[in-house]
Amino acid sequence: MPPKNSKSTKQSESRSKQKKTTFEDILANVPLPPPPMVKPSRAQGQASNLDDSQLENILANVPLPPPPIVKPSRAQGQASNLDDSQLESEVLIQDQLETEPETSNDNDWQTDDETEDQLVVVEVTGFIDPAAITEKINLDLVSVRHPESETPTIQIGGQLFAGKYKETDGSIMVLEEHQEADNTTFTLEGITDVMMDARKTYLFAKGADESQPGEELRKPIELRNTQKANKALSMNIRKKL
Secondary structure, eight states: OOOHHHHHHHHHHHHHHHHHHHHHHHHHHSOOOOOOOOOOOHHHHHTTTOOHHHHHHHHHTSOOOOOOOOOOOHHHHTTTTSOHHHHHHHHHHHHHHHHSOOOOOTTTTSOTTOOOOOEEEEEEOSOOOHHHHHHHHHTTOEEEESTTSSSOEEEETTEEEEEEEEEEEEEEEEEEEEEETTEEEEEEEEEEEEEEEEEEOOOOOOOTTOSSTTGGGOOOOOOOTTOOTTSOEEEEEEOOO
8 A cells, every 4th residue: 555645745746837827828818018108299199190102291281480570770671572582682682782882884985005204284374485485394394392282383394383283173185186187186184083282483683774574584485376475375284293
């Protein structure tokens, strides 16, 4: 006969197996805890059941945010009722007008390779010899002393003309007249806004048989129709600096 202890041992082993199997079954049947819930946003909730292509189409149709509002200036405010393209065109035109420098057509007559002659207008009072002055001008015997001072002096040969600058009411155009085959043409010599008013300074030496001092130094001039005796004779003389 088998011993009683062996029978009791088998019964205990079978009971332990039943208990072990029952505990595993219980663990297997216990439900797992639910995953943590993430609260979706409003946009994500609407697209949760959509695929990628449908989601891209929806995002493509979403309107862009409006551009920042720029406070227009007073001039731009006049075009506030225009659409964006017209408003940008108006602003661009105004910016070009503000940035582009103003151009003047005063020097259109002068090319880049030309230089403007500086001329002075000399008003001579008294009896002079135009031929003698013209001869000295041709011999380059005309000069201006102290041209930067308020009282410049013009020297023509041995004669001095004390003068002063004065402003004019406008620009002085000095033209050179040419007589060619009974046709009169003119050449522009220069333009200036300042002219010189000079008067001759006489030096007299009294002679023994002279009733008027320095009378022999004065020679009559050939009067034109527009000139009178003892009146000023205007001449254009190149200014040598």
